[in-house]
Structure formats: structure tokens, C-alpha cells
Amino acid sequence: MSLINKYVLPLxxxxxxxxxxxxxxxxxxxxxxxxxxxxxxxxxPNNLRAPAMRMLVGxxxxxxxxxxxxxxxxxxxxxxPWREVNDDWRQNAIEKSSQIHSHGLFTNIELALQKAxxxxxxxxxxxxxxxxxxxxxxxxxxxGKTATQASRQRILDKLVPRLKALQITVHTIALSDNADHxxxxxxAMATDGWYRQADxxxxxxxxxxxLFEQSTNRDTVPxxxxxxxxxxxxxxxxxxxxxKPGSAATELQLPDGSTIGQSQQSDSIRxxxxxxxxxxxxxxxxxxxxxxxxxxxxDNRVMVVTDMQLQTSDLPNNVLVGxxxxxxxxxxxxxxxxxRPAFLNLVNGNLVRQKAxxxxxxxxxxxxxxxxxxAILGTGFEAGRNDVIVTMKSDTxxxxxxxxxxVIAAPISVDTTQLEQPARSHRIEVEADAxxxxxxxxxxxxxxxxxxxxxxxxxxxxxxxxxxxxxxxDLEPAQDYNLSLQLRGSTPExxxxxLQPETITLTDNSAVEAETTxxxxxxxxxxxxxxxxxxxxxxQAATDETQAKTQAVEPEEDxxxxxxxxxxxxxxxxxxxxxxxxxxxxxRRQTASAVPAGDxx
Numbered sequence: 001m002s003l004i005n006k007y008v009l010p011l012x013x014x015x016x017x018x019x020x021x022x023x024x025x026x027x028x029x030x031x032x033x034x035x036x037x038x039x040x041x042x043x044x045p046n047n048l049r050a051p052a053m054r055m056l057v058g059x060x061x062x063x064x065x066x067x068x069x070x071x072x073x074x075x076x077x078x079x080x081p082w083r084e085v086n087d088d089w090r091q092n093a094i095e096k097s098s099q100i101h102s103h104g105l106f107t108n109i110e111l112a113l114q115k116a117x118x119x120x121x122x123x124x125x126x127x128x129x130x131x132x133x134x135x136x137x138x139x140x141x142x143x144g145k146t147a148t149q150a151s152r153q154r155i156l157d158k159l160v161p162r163l164k165a166l167q168i169t170v171h172t173i174a175l176s177d178n179a180d181h182x183x184x185x186x187x188a189m190a191t192d193g194w195y196r197q198a199d200x201x202x203x204x205x206x207x208x209x210x211l212f213e214q215s216t217n218r219d220t221v222p223x224x225x226x227x228x229x230x231x232x233x234x235x236x237x238x239x240x241x242x243x244k245p246g247s248a249a250t251e252l253q254l255p256d257g258s259t260i261g262q263s264q265q266s267d268s269i270r271x272x273x274x275x276x277x278x279x280x281x282x283x284x285x286x287x288x289x290x291x292x293x294x295x296x297x298x299d300n301r302v303m304v305v306t307d308m309q310l311q312t313s314d315l316p317n318n319v320l321v322g323x324x325x326x327x328x329x330x331x332x333x334x335x336x337x338x339x340r341p342a343f344l345n346l347v348n349g350n351l352v353r354q355k356a357x358x359x360x361x362x363x364x365x366x367x368x369x370x371x372x373x374x375a376i377l378g379t380g381f382e383a384g385r386n387d388v389i390v391t392m393k394s395d396t397x398x399x400x401x402x403x404x405x406x407v408i409a410a411p412i413s414v415d416t417t418q419l420e421q422p423a424r425s426h427r428i429e430v431e432a433d434a435x436x437x438x439x440x441x442x443x444x445x446x447x448x449x450x451x452x453x454x455x456x457x458x459x460x461x462x463x464x465x466x467x468x469x470x471x472x473x474d475l476e477p478a479q480d481y482n483l484s485l486q487l488r489g490s491t492p493e494x495x496x497x498x499l500q501p502e503t504i505t506l507t508d509n510s511a512v513e514a515e516t517t518x519x520x521x522x523x524x525x526x527x528x529x530x531x532x533x534x535x536x537x538x539x540q541a542a543t544d545e546t547q548a549k550t551q552a553v554e555p556e557e558d559x560x561x562x563x564x565x566x567x568x569x570x571x572x573x574x575x576x577x578x579x580x581x582x583x584x585x586x587x588r589r590q591t592a593s594a595v596p597a598g599d600x601x
């Protein structure tokens with residue numbers, strides 16, 4: 001008993017207020033690979049790759065994160081060595097950014113991918129591995145076309161499976177209409193990465209920001225009208241403020257009303273000023289309400305380093321319309337989940353989904369006896385980019401996390417054809433996109449619904465490795481039917497999916513064609529118009545007129561009009577009555593002749 005009092009009880013008193021520990025989030029491992037071939041002179045004439053790289057470097061977290069930067073053309077150069085991110089690494093990377101150029105010959109993407117991942121031998125769940133690849137052209141090797149095509153095929157056949165096995169997510173950026181979009185898309189989609197095309201070099205900074213957010217987990221604080229709140233637990237904050245050309249210099253307004261600008265850098269304030277953005281990092285920021293004195297921009301961010309963090313479920317970068325996910329969020333302090341009811345009861349959890357058509361608030365719930373906030377995501381997602389933003393707020397602190405998801409409309413293409421035989425038949429064929437869903441795992445069921453409400457279930461028949469067919473026969477003519485499909489299978493990454501594409505309407509095309517080919521009656525007082533091929537020429541009309549005059553003087557034939565059906569019926573009935581009357585008279589005569597003579601007396 002004394003041992004319990006001496007050792008166990010004090011330990012329990014220490015552990016109970018802290019809550020329970022959770023698995024640490026994976027450490028970020030980000031590798032940036034930048035094309036420096038000669039064609040970049042045209043596609044990036046102002047070398048905006050350099051400030052985009054400096055922004056990425058300034059945003060990189062120091063929490064054990066690893067990063068490295070490579071440039072490539074014919075050969076590959078490790079511009080900034082891959083190692084742990086700290087102030088020395090960051091300063092070195094900023095200095096080396098001036099060495100990004102556009103003088104290289106050829107474009108050896110295969111060698112760049114190999115060099116950037118040379119020290120990765122196997123998957124490691126402790127790291128979140130990401131690569132950002134920027135190129136403006138096709139694979140182009142010095143030996144010529146044959147070697148170039150072979151290199152491109154090796155990327156798809158050998159490097160992509162290796163990258164997937166190493167669990168490296170590859171995000172690709174095409175900085176030209178002439179880039180190998182098919183290859184860059186294949187690299188991204190096969191590794192659950194994002195593919196983006198920068199229409200102009202000015203788009204690079206924002207694309208780099210979005211891909212950085214896909215590659216790392218950084219806590220932020222909510223930013224509304226360029227105002228944000230900093231609490232006393234924040235050890236460091238980094239403010240990213242985008243600026244349009246010619247706009248006023250960015251300033252930060254402190255809680256006491258004073259302002260600081262670029263000229264007030266110090267050991268505790270780092271200020272990176274570029275033509276299109278400012279990146280300001282402040283150690284031990286003053287708690288209270290801050291403001292960015294600059295233009296409002298949806299890509300402005302305030303990232304914080306703090307012991308009080310918001311952890312959320314890690315969503316896939318690419319999902320299919322209709323997929324649903326169990327989503328969790330929790331607050332941690334020094335790596336321990338905060339479970340104190342007195343604290344959590346003062347926290348307001350909010351979940352917002354932003355998309356092109358607007359935003360919607362989703363339900364984020366916590367049971368009274370739990371420390372985890374839960375939601376179901378997927379319903380209402382639209383094709384394209386969807387942002388999931390979680391905010392935890394109380395009177396003393398604010399935390400926010402943002403995840404962006406690329407939602408793909410459908411992994412299938414559907415072709416419907418109305419057949420001539422048998423009567424009112426339709427053939428539906430479905431082809432799957434093997435880069436989005438595994439054809440071997442896919443099964444497709446269908447539900448046919450008539451206007452009356454009747455329903456008939458079917459299973460689609462697999463006719464080829466990647467093609468399914470359903471033939472519907474004996475449908476009612478001139479009736480519309482709705483056909484709903486349900487897909488069950490798995491993505492190439494092994495994620496189980498259940499999808500319901502948009503309902504297909506089956507219309508009777510033959511009925512529609514019949515309506516469109518009906519003869520239109522002429523308007524009142526208007527002569528009917530004959531088809532052009534039946535109209536007479538002037539010479540033929542004159543000949544017909546002469547024949548008509550000749551026929552007019554000839555005696556007309558006595559042509560009797562055909563007897564009507566009513567007249568035929570009356571005559572038939574009359575004949576029947578006459579026959580009946582004759583029969584009665586004949587019967588009476590026969591009866592009279594058969595009576596004995598004595599009966600007449």
C-alpha cells in the first residue's frame with residue numbers, strides 16, 4: 001500500500017489532467033524540383049520561380065521538417081541540400097534562389113525524379129513525403145527522339161510504381177501550354193497528388209502556396225477582414241500578405257495600435273518583401289488583436305507555432321464525387337489531447353466547406369464525455385477544388401486548419417443508344433477510368449424507374465476488361481425512364497468507394513422523331529406547299545393545261561358512286577326480313593294442308 005501511495009498515486013495525479021496522448025502527426029518531407037531549361041526564358045521571363053521558391057522556404061515549418069531543392073535540365077543539380085529545416089537551412093535556400101536560371105539544355109525529368117528521391121529506399125509512416133515538380137516542356141534528351149520516348153515510358157512504367165511504393169505524393173505544375181500535360185497529370189494522379197497549370201508565371205506564388213498546404217500540416221489562426229487574434233501560447237507567427245503591383249507597402253498593426261513595416265526588421269522580426277507578397281515572421285508576438293494593413297486577399301494566411309494545436313483527419317488530395325469520409329478534429333497541448341470538460345465546454349467548433357458556388361457550414365459534433373469532434377464529409381462536394389476549414393475558438397484562443405480537396409466528377413463515361421430492334425430498346429455502356437478506379441474491383445448495379453413509379457433492378461454485364469453493358473428491352477413507347485447507377489470498387493490507392501453518378505434519363509427518340517416529321521398544316525388562306533421535287537416546271541404545267549382542255553370536250557364516263565356502308569346495311573336487313581316473311585307464309589300453308597278433314601267440320 002505504501003508503494004502505491006508513494007509512486008502510483010502521484011503518477012495518476014500527473015496524468016489525469018493532461019488527457020491522453022495521440023499518435024504524432026507525420027513529419028513533413030518536401031522536395032522541390034524546378035526546370036531550368038532554356039524554354040523558361042519565354043515562359044518565365046521575369047524568373048518568378050525564384051520568389052515562389054523563397055515564399056515556400058519561408059513558410060516551411062521547423063518542427064523536424066525536412067526539405068531539399070533540385071534544379072534540372074540536361075543534368076540535375078541539388079541546389080539546396082535535403083536536410084532538417086532550421087534558420088541556417090532557410091537562409092541558405094534564400095541565397096541559393098538567385099541561382100535559378102533559364103540556360104539549361106534539354107529536359108531530363110526522369111533523372112530529376114531519380115536524383116530527388118535517391119535516398120528514399122522504403123516507405124516510412126513517420127514522414128509525410130511530398131514532391132513539387134515544375135516544368136514547362138516535354139521529356140527531351142540529347143540522344144534523340146527514340147531515347148526521349150523510352151525515357152518517358154520508363155517514368156510511367158518504372159518510376160511511378162516506385163514513387164507509389166515509397167508513398168511519395170507528387171504535385172506537378174505545368175508552366176506552359178506546350179508542357180507534357182498527359183505525363184504531369186499521370187504522375188500526380190497515380191500518387192494522389194495535384195496537377196496544376198500556371199497560365200502565367202504570376203500564378204506560381206499562389207500555386208506554390210496551395211501545394212505547400214497540401215504537403216504540410218500547419219496551424220493557422222482565422223483571418224477575417226485582415227484581422228486576427230494571437231493568444232499568449234503562440235511562440236511564433238508567420239503572416240503571408242499578397243499585394244498587387246503598385247499597391248501601398250504592407251504594414252502590421254499591433255494590439256496597442258502601433259504599426260511596423262519592412263524597415264523595422266530585427267532579430268525577432270524577419271520580413272521577406274517581394275513584388276507580389278510580403279512574408280513576415282515574428283517571434284513571441286504580443287497577444288491580442290492584430291491587423292494586416294494591406295489589400296484583402298483570399299490567399300492571405302497567418303500561421304502559428306504553438307504548444308496548443310489543432311489536429312484533424314488527413315483527407316486524400318483527390319476524391320470522387322459521392323465518396324464520404326469520417327472526419328475527426330481534436331485540440332492538443334504539448335502532444336496530449338485536451339480532455340478537460342471545463343475547458344472544452346468553452347470551445348466552439350466550426351466546420352465550413354468552401355467551393356466555387358459558395359460555402360456551407362457542416363455539422364461538427366462532440367459528445368459530452370468525449371474530446372473528439374466528429375463530422376461526415378463528402379455530401380455536397382462539387383467537382384473541382386473544395387476547401388474544408390475547421391475552426392476552434394474560445395474567449396482566449398483561436399485555431400484553424402485548412403485542407404483542400406480536388407473532387408473528380410466521375411470515374412466513368414456513359415454511352416446510351418436506342419436500338420431499332422427489338423421494340424423500344426436501349427443499350428447502356430459504361431467505361432471506367434483506370435487511373436481513378438480499379439476496374440478489377442468494380443461492380444455496377446442499375447435501377448430503372450418508370451414514370452408510374454415502378455422499379456426494376458439490374459446488374460451490368462462486364463463485356464471487356466474495362467467496359468460494362470446493360471440492354472433494356474420492351475420499354476413503353478413515348479415514355480421517359482430514369483436509370484440510376486451504383487458503383488462499388490476501390491481506387492488505385494486501395495480506398496473503398498461507393499458512388500452514385502447523376503441519374504440518366506432514357507427518352508424515346510423514335511417518338512421524338514415522329515413528332516418532328518409530322519406535316520405542318522398551312523395557315524388559313526394559304527395554299528399548301530408541295531415538296532420541291534413534286535412541283536411542276538412551267539413547260540409541264542402548259543402541257544397539263546392543254547390535256548385538260550382536250551379532256552373537257554370529250555363525253556364523260558358514267559361512273560357510279562360507290563355504295564355507302566349504311567346503305568349496304570339497310571339492304572341486307574331488308575333481304576333478311578323478306579326471307580323471314582316468306583318462311584312464315586310457307587310454314588302456315590304447310591300446317592293447313594296437314595289438318596285431317598274431320599277437324600274442319
